[in-house]
Amino acid sequence: MAREAFTVSILDALRARSLDGPGVTRTSYMAGEQAAHDLIADLARGLGLAVSVDAAGNLSARLAGRHPERPAWITGSHLDSVRQGGNFDGAAGVIAGLVAIAAMIDAGLQPDCDIVLMAFRAEESSAWFVGRHGGHFGSRAALGLLWEGELDSATHVATGRSLRAMMTEAGFDAARIAAGPPILNPADIAGYIELHIEQGPILENRALPVGIVTGIRGAYRARNASALGAYSHSGAVPHEYRQDAVFATADLVMALDSEWSRRRAAGEDLVVTVGRFSTEAELHSITKVPGQVDFAIDIRSQDVAVLDGMEAFLRASARDIEARRGVSFGLDPFDRSTPALMDAGLVAALQASASGLSIPFLTMASGGGHDAQDFADAGIPAAMIFVRNDKGSHNPAEAMAIADFMQATRVLANVLCAMAGET
Known part of the structure; x- marks a missing residue:
């Protein structure tokens, strides 16, 4: 006692x-x-x-x-x-x-x-x-x-x-x-x-x-990731002309979640977190198409092969979304701890x-x-x-x-x- x-x-x-x-x-x-x-x-x-x-x-x-x-x-x-x-x-x-x-x-x-x-x-x-x-x-x-x-x-x-x-x-x-x-x-x-x-x-x-x-x-992390699109008028710009950073980042997040679910079902050790997700407070508005999102990604596993595979998937998904959405992702520097x-x-x-x-x-x-x-x-x-x-x-x-x-x-x-x- x-x-x-x-x-x-x-x-x-x-x-x-x-x-x-x-x-x-x-x-x-x-x-x-x-x-x-x-x-x-x-x-x-x-x-x-x-x-x-x-x-x-x-x-x-x-x-x-x-x-x-x-x-x-x-x-x-x-x-x-x-x-x-x-x-x-x-x-x-x-x-x-x-x-x-x-x-x-x-x-x-x-x-x-x-x-x-x-x-x-x-x-x-x-x-x-x-x-x-x-x-x-x-x-x-x-x-x-x-x-x-x-x-x-x-x-x-x-x-x-x-x-x-x-x-x-x-x-x-x-x-x-x-x-x-x-x-x-x-x-x-x-x-x-x-x-x-x-x-x-x-x-x-x-x-x-x-x-x-x-x-x-181990953890693979994009601590200061971003998606850069273009600010424009929320009512005047049609879907096909937008470079919407929020929708683009949401696509990337959901792609990661789907891949996580697939790998978990296959018995792989993996956790994925998007720990920050924000638009620019000085510029965002309900009447603006968002032109920038800042976020962070934290991928963890006991298996280096899983970590490497998830990084490759992240980068490939980002390239695909960039082409579809007209945005550019910044994922580097990308920190890796085994x-x-x-x-x-x-x-x-x-x-x-x-x-x-x-x-x-x-x-x-x-x-x-x-x-x-x-x-x-x-x-x-x-x-x-x-x-x-x-x-x-x-x-x-x-x-x-x-x-x-x-x-x-x-x-x-x-x-x-x-x-x-x-x-």
Whole structure:
């Protein structure tokens, strides 16, 4: 019960520091995210952990092992949120790591190697940045995975300033990130385990508290897509002479939906989202044929062949609609992140831990992206634990039960102790 009370107190403090209407807002590289980092840093120091902040602003809290020269185990997640999101997304994983380490300390356990809790910056960067970027700035910056020029091509939606400027103004060292080498060296890391709320309904619908993740879907994205037609009078221009950007974009959206349905019926793993769709507010009118639509497309799958096939279908459909509707589509730059497999040995260890603790679980894939995939991309063994969460994610109604969180945290702590060789 003491650990549950500790968890609830941290969650309550986080919510109080970032309350925004019905939800919470912890904006990447701004005050809301920083307040959350400050809270976790204070709690970690209170446990006697060695706290540091790297050049990208990521927080590390280190529990010293008997052999600190050996590769360390890392656990954690992120602390930023989407605008008016829920309090558990990301934060649950950071708090789980803190609770697991606190339990080890209370039990007088010392690991053979260091265990490091990390809170990463800007995991929700797709919500807070536009322009060309690959998301997950904190973990990717630390692992040396940022693309060339990404510090300048990513632009913060709240300020209009580049990622480089946002890092610098927040007090961190973007120049160090650009210059290299990576802050996190794979040779110094034994593995990474991340706890996170499930962001879909699967565990809730199957009445299971915990998920063990096998892999994370890759994503192909047109973040800043557009359709350009011609503005004209809504009453005076006949159908055959129009270059209507809305109808053209609607054709493209419905073509994607039909292809998604076809592939899903064939058993392929695929989700497709058109997450933005808007005409120009300064120019649109009920009496105008719309000449421009701005939109975004997010295509995700565990299978690269499916992602490639959907991109080819998207581009072919766009060419066909351009010819029929007299418009032009802009789909580039087109960002691609490939699927990430979780480490088979770690997956098996998490499954064995849950079984040994008599905690029901489901082995499953992750539809959402997470910092764990960046560790996998860097060649570091990575794994994830999901916690059942009702009402979805990225909204104020997230509903993680503390009892489920504690069960998932027990699985995490058990595997960390086993992997780190506690004594």
